[in-house]
Amino acid sequence: MAAYAKPLPMPDIDSQQFWDGCRARELRAQRCQSCGKFRWPPQAFCPHCYSWEFEWAKLGGTGTVCSFVVVHYVSVPAFQDDVPYIVGHITIDGSDNRVTLISNVIECPWEDVRVGMPVRVVFEDVTPEVTLPKFRPL
C-alpha cells in the first residue's frame, strides 16, 4: 500500500479526544458543564460562559451541508486523482448549530450536492493512526 500523501490532522491536547472518537467511529464534541452549550472547535474554556468544565458528548453523526465548494484544480499533487471533489461545511445535528466540520462530501456525484442536503458521517481510516470523518448523502 502506498504511503498516504495528503495532509493529516495534528491533534493537540484539546482535540485529541475528537480524533480518538473518529477512530472509534464516533463524532464527539465538548459540551460545557456550566451552560450546557457545545464548544467548537475543541478548546480549553467555554467561549459562551468562560467555564473550564466540560464533558465529551457523542453526536449522532448526521448533519446538513450549509456551504460547499467544488475543487477542480489542486495545489497539493496528492489530490490530483480526486478532482472534481467537494469540500463542504457541515452543521452537525444535535449541537444547536454550534458544531460544524469542514470535510468532503463523498459517495455522491459532485453535481448533486446542494446547500441544505442532509448527510451522514462516514469514517475513513487513512493511516493506521488517523481516521477522517467524511459525509455522504442520507
Ligand SMILES: [Zn+2]
Ligand atoms: Zn459554558
